Amino acid sequence: MNIGDICTVQTISCSRDETVQGAALLMRQHHVGDLVVVDGNDGEAIPVGILTDRDIVVSVVALGLDPASLQVGDIMSDDLLTCGEEDDVYQTIEHMRLRGIRRVPVVNRNGALAGIVSAADVIKPLLEFLAEEMGDLSRISGNQQAHEKRARH
Secondary structure, three states: OEHHHOOEOOOOEEEOOOEHHHHHHHHHHHOOOEEEEEEEEOOEEEEEEEEEHHHHHHHHHOOOOOOOOOEHHHHOEOOOOOEEOOOEHHHHHHHHHHHOOOEEEEEOOOOOEEEEEEHHHHHHHHHHHHHHHHHHHHOHHHHHHHHHHHHHO
């Protein structure tokens, strides 16, 4: 299964020169906990960072800084992990696990933002896969008994 099959395509983004207060308002309006920070390039939004509600709390609110005077580019995480629409879900999960990242922007072949995938998004297909495999395993003993009966007669 490919990441493009399960990612959220309605991704909320902002530019790095947006104020932190403006970004927080975007999060509130769209009921999200993160924004993909993008740069425009020939009309396509290229992901350059990510900003989470936790980034705002830890880097601005906790320090008593003014969110209206800071830009998203000042506090965003720019060590960005992205994945392609065609990337394998299980390989992406492994990259997320190794980096300790719960949200990953998804890019198209041109490197432009195509969506976002979160740890929660990958749980459902993983559970469906495991349920199918467990079902197959549960049928082994019945099939083995039938095979033994045929072999003995």
